[in-house]
Amino acid sequence: MSVVLRVKNITKEFRVYERQRDRLKEIFQKKPLHKKFFANRDISFDLYSGESLGIVGLNGAGKSTLLKIISGVLMQTSGSIEVNGSIAAILELGTGFNYDLSGVENIYFNGYLLGMSKAYIDENLQDIIAFSELDEFINLPISAYSSGMVVRLAFSIAIFSNAQIFIIDEALSVGDAHFSQKCIKKLKDIKAEGKSIIFVSHDLNSLKLLCDRIILLKSGEVVKDGDPQDVLDAYNYLITEIGKADENLNQLNSSYGSKEAIITNVCMKKDSNDVSVVCCGDSVSFEIEIYADQDLKDLSLGFLIKDKFGQDIYGTNTNLLGIDLDLKKDKRYLINLDLKLNIGVGFYTVTLALHSNDTHIEKCYHWIDSIFKFELINSDKKDFIGICKLNPYIHIKEMNG
Structure with missing residues (x-):
């Protein structure tokens, strides 16, 4: 497999000021009035053609910042990004949309931003609308859309692009279960075509279903990179440790009784x-x-x-x-x-x-x-849907006549 994305020693530093006026004062006084905050520290990894890479981490771990750097929305403080192919990214709800335009107009508007030509959008317009399931609303301004409808439209546009790398940041968490499953199936299809995916989510089930490999971030650094189950076990450990720290507070807020x-x-x-x-x-x-x-x-x-x-x-x-x-x-x-x-x-x-x-x-x-x-x-083999697992025993016999 060929490398389609190479991330080398990426670091992103932000300057944090207590007051807005300190930015100007710092220029004239020529002494630092800010604190340094590192959203990402020395992150390196390769993404291969046909690979689906998951990124997990607690809130504030630096996941979204990293994706913005890879997609070109933010510039890194140091390090380099090498991309072999085009990128289609769904980073934040409504990014690249004009809320005064209709759904159809935004398909063209957002499609142009993703590098699609008018002829290509014309050819794929009906497929994009059909996948979004927004036929009844496609001529309304998207200011009238719910957050889930906006995600449906954004995902549908991006997934029909000619990109080699698809970056998805929590987009599926806003949609309903039916559409999320539909998106997972579509992502598996484009992966089978040799295209690559970077998928950020707190939905561990979706990560396990989709990803070949997962990276765990903590405080802006890579702490584990490898097999999905091993990395999710490590992520689960981090969640458990935080849960223990919050345990006493939770009990105080939600407990009652005579306490003998x-x-x-x-x-x-x-x-x-x-x-x-x-x-x-x-x-x-x-x-x-x-x-x-x-x-x-x-x-x-x-x-x-x-x-x-x-x-x-x-x-x-x-x-x-x-x-x-x-x-x-x-x-x-x-x-x-x-x-x-x-x-x-x-x-x-x-x-x-x-x-x-x-x-x-x-x-x-x-x-x-x-x-x-x-x-x-789900385990590696999904054998039921619904709210309970009944473990049936199935008998099959041939009938006469």
Whole structure:
């Protein structure tokens, strides 16, 4: 495979001023009145023809700045970019659009910016409109469009360009699930044609489906570059560490109860490792630590999984499961709840409660809403869609007649 993009030792420094007037004062006083902020530090990598490269990192890691440098929107402070072919980039919502023009007019306007000729746009106009699914609205000014409609149009224009490199920065996160899946399929098609993709997203499932390789950025530097699963494991570790730092604050904001017994910690483990991202159907263990400051009998630990819309996905408690829970004064307990996560792709939260008998209504010792967050992604082999994995057994037999 040939190299279509070579990024060599890219560094981007910004000057940060406390007050706007300090910019002018700095010129005349000839002494620095700014602080240096490095969005990118000494980043190097190659992109090959037909390769799909993912870039992940926590907010502020330098992902968008790097993409703007590669696409020519920003100039690097040092380092070099070598590009063998044209680039089509979707960087920010509405970039390259005139909101006073109609959808059709913006196809031409944005197409020209991407290097398309009028003849080429004429030839592909109906395909662009059809892919965007905006036929009814294509003659309206895009100031009347929702953010999702703008993304549909931007993606549709870019994907029909003759570019050799496609750069996509979180664009698919604004659209609906149907259009996101359609875009992923289209990106796979152009990848099969030998074109290259740089894809930035917080959607780990999309990254795993699309990318051959992923780069993890932290504080503007490359900390890992390689196999998607290995890099996503490292990214998941960073997320987990931040989650632990915020844990006490989250509990203070979302907990209540009489507190004779309290939930002190919760984590999710797979193969004895702390995780917050696993595959559908994986076996995990939720480790829950509790403490009582007095002897308490007949307690119940409640466990509830909710989806990103707040809908209850699964809930139970130790009382319903026929498990006795008696606590002794000043003792700590570790409770493991082992289960297979046979639920669909998406983001979920765990709510926990310590209460009497089978419900928290009579006596609630401690309730913590959304104490833990986790994400489910597809395994390498996608074998179902929907919100639950039922694992059917299929019988096939030949019938007479």
